[in-house]
Amino acid sequence: MSVKAYRLWMAAIVVIVAGLAGWAVTAGNAFIPAPAVIVGAAILYFCRRRIKVVIVDERIHRIGEQASRRTIEIAVIVMALVASTLLALGTDNRPELETVGVTLGYSVCAILLLYTILYNYFSRKFGGKE
């Protein structure tokens, strides 16, 4: 399979899966989105295995690593600031702001917890721990 054909397949599958998920959400069907994503990912995986040329290499991975780290840094800071602002604004007559702020705050904690777990896992994997 050529890279061009793979990209066409990828675009088509993304459109179909997104369409199915969108339709399922509006129709109130909770059983379609997950299988649609799994089947789409499986088709893409098999298409990718049939490509002869290299489309992902260490430079692409390094770019992804940098982008992921920056995304977490920026997202966590912005989310924490928004959460603390909402918590400060949330008064007795605006309890919904406090609810959103608490949810956002817990989300930040969950992201940081997951980051710490994965950081320690990879640190052990690559020999960073004594």
Place this chain on the structure above:
Amino acid sequence: MARARINNRIRRLRFDHGEMTQEELASRVGCTRQTIIALEQGKYVPSIELAFKMARAFGVTLEDVFQYEE
């Protein structure tokens, strides 16, 4: 502190090896053509594994391809 820099002679070596194309070199070492372009422009420093593959593709030593300058 002076900034260390790794230079390379990939472009020179490609032309010395029968005007090997970037695509050909990329397929020999198992990376994308964009990575070869980034390497030649000095925008990317490869892993030690890719550096060894590169040297072997040209049949030279590592230091014939990459030079470390402080």
